[in-house]
Amino acid sequence: MAKRIGMEVSIALAEAVKQANVDVIAAYPITPQTHIVEHLSEVVADGDLDAEFVPVESEHSAMSASVGASAAGARTFTATSSQGLALMVEILYIASALRLPVVMAMANRALSGPISIWNDHSDIMLARDTGWIQTVAENGQEVYDLIFHAYRVAEDHRVLLPIIVNMDGFTLSHVIEPIELFEQDDVDRYLKPFEPAIRLDPKNPLTMGPVGMPEVFTEAKMAQEEAIKGSKTVIVEAWKEFGDLFGRYYHPVETYKTEDAETILVTMGSIGETAITAVDTMRDKGKKVGVARIRLYRPFPQEEVVAALQGAKRVGVLDRYPAFGSYGGPVAMEVCWAFQNQKTRPFIYNFIAGLGGRDVSVENFEEMASDLESLESKELTELYQYINVRE
Numbered sequence: 080m081a082k083r084i085g086m087e088v089s090i091a092l093a094e095a096v097k098q099a100n101v102d103v104i105a106a107y108p109i110t111p112q113t114h115i116v117e118h119l120s121e122v123v124a125d126g127d128l129d130a131e132f133v134p135v136e137s138e139h140s141a142m143s144a145s146v147g148a149s150a151a152g153a154r155t156f157t158a159t160s161s162q163g164l165a166l167m168v169e170i171l172y173i174a175s176a177l178r179l180p181v182v183m184a185m186a187n188r189a190l191s192g193p194i195s196i197w198n199d200h201s202d203i204m205l206a207r208d209t210g211w212i213q214t215v216a217e218n219g220q221e222v223y224d225l226i227f228h229a230y231r232v233a234e235d236h237r238v239l240l241p242i243i244v245n246m247d248g249f250t251l252s253h254v255i256e257p258i259e260l261f262e263q264d265d266v267d268r269y270l271k272p273f274e275p276a277i278r279l280d281p282k283n284p285l286t287m288g289p290v291g292m293p294e295v296f297t298e299a300k301m302a303q304e305e306a307i308k309g310s311k312t313v314i315v316e317a318w319k320e321f322g323d324l325f326g327r328y329y330h331p332v333e334t335y336k337t338e339d340a341e342t343i344l345v346t347m348g349s350i351g352e353t354a355i356t357a358v359d360t361m362r363d364k365g366k367k368v369g370v371a372r373i374r375l376y377r378p379f380p381q382e383e384v385v386a387a388l389q390g391a392k393r394v395g396v397l398d399r400y401p402a403f404g405s406y407g408g409p410v411a412m413e414v415c416w417a418f419q420n421q422k423t424r425p426f427i428y429n430f431i432a433g434l435g436g437r438d439v440s441v442e443n444f445e446e447m448a449s450d451l452e453s454l455e456s457k458e459l460t461e462l463y464q465y466i467n468v469r470e
Contacts, residue, residue, distance in 0.1 A: 088219035089114035095226035102153035142170035161188035175210030180233030197436020219256035331380030340369030357444035429463035
């Protein structure tokens with residue numbers, strides 16, 4: 080039987096990494112992910128996990144060490160946030176191009192400037208085109224669960240790609256929640272030992288990451304694109320297997336009260352639970368509102384987005400970081416693009432909110448839904464707005 084225990088979400092994530100029986104942890108502290116690697120250092124020092132804990136000098140080194148460890152055939156973990164991701168991003172491209180199944184936890188935090196240690200989705204968007212699979216947790220239990228799923232998918236020989244598990248910094252990382260911890264035997268049934276498809280071995284020399292001349296570079300990038308698109312089949316399959324074993328089923332897009340909804344709000348991350356509360360409040364007032372939460376960000380679940388939203392009259396997409404100069408946020412633009420080949424589409428509008436940790440309340444979601452009804456009939460020069468802005 081699984082045990083339900085109150086614990087900080089960062090600690091629960093670290094416990095999942097321990098239960099995944101990783102071989103190498105490359106660690107550098109940065110707020111708000113530090114508690115993850117701090118706990119893992121204790122677990123390794125106490126002998127509860129037989130792993131190499133590598134305290135590197137920077138996030139760039141953390142990802143470099145992760146690439147080397149994974150290439151040598153080790154199950155590898157690291158974690159970062161915000162500016163740390165910005166420092167390691169050079170090596171993110173290498174990890175995905177080399178098809179190395181590194182798993183990284185990201186405690187999402189605003190990128191400078193101005194300096195902020197609080198949450199938004201700056202770092203998710205910085206990593207969006209690096210070739211990494213990305214999943215997004217909504218609460219502490221999902222953070223714990225998605226770590227096992229990440230290793231199950233990344234190491235599948237049909238995938239062999241690195242994965243980022245995102246959790247909102249402070250909103251989740253530093254909050255104590257009831258977490259259902261699995262028995263080790265059940266984890267071992269779900270997550271088999273890592274068997275590298277190819278590895279660096281002095282007895283069998285090979286080259287990884289040679290120079291890509293113009294004659295081969297385009298084909299290499301197309302192979303990456305095909306790999307990450309093809310990974311969705313395995314991602315969904317692994318979620319089904321997870322649900323069959325542990326009783327919780329995950330999907331690329333998850334919906335709440337959308338069946339008859341005329342208005343649907345689209346969210347990503349922990350803010351989805353606030354949106355659910357707002358939907359319940361609006362339903363009590365007779366308004367047909369639902370919420371769709373994006374669980375899988377990369378590869379972007381285009382078909383599932385269309386299926387979740389196509390019955391609505393109007394859709395409000397909440398972005399927690401803008402795409403400067405692009406007249407809207409990144410998630411909203413992808414939602415719009417998903418409908419390009421559809422004969423009919425809802426009115427889609429973009430709200431940008433929650434930057435640098437600013438609260439987004441139930442009342443804010445009610446205002447968004449109300450704004451959608453009034454904006455739908457107007458001729459608009461811009462299809463986005465910042466909300467909850469001080470005057």
